[in-house]
Amino acid sequence: MAFECKKVEACFTNSRTYEYRLPFSVEVLQGLLTNWQVRVNLQFRRPLLVADKDGVNLKGILAGPVIKVSFPESGWEEAKDGFEKWLQEITKE
Secondary structure (H helix, E strand, C coil): CCCEEEECCCCCCCCCEEEEECCCCHHHHHCCCCCCEEEEECCCCCCEEEEEECCEEEEEECCCCEEEEECCCCCHHHHHHHHHHHHHHHCCC
């Protein structure tokens, strides 16, 4: 697997948020987010990307390799599996 994943500790009960470390920057990922609703905020000191698709919310700093992904409460396991399969395809070396 070309990415690393770990559960994010959150103060919310039953949080479904995971952190993924990618082999490339979030800026590169931005170009691969076809069929996602993508927003980029350049007003921050470290510009931020936010993307949504089918209840999955992805956030990351453009210059960095880390994204945080939140999955919907209902069907989160299937959404996570689908996301990771897609991520595995795009991060193949």
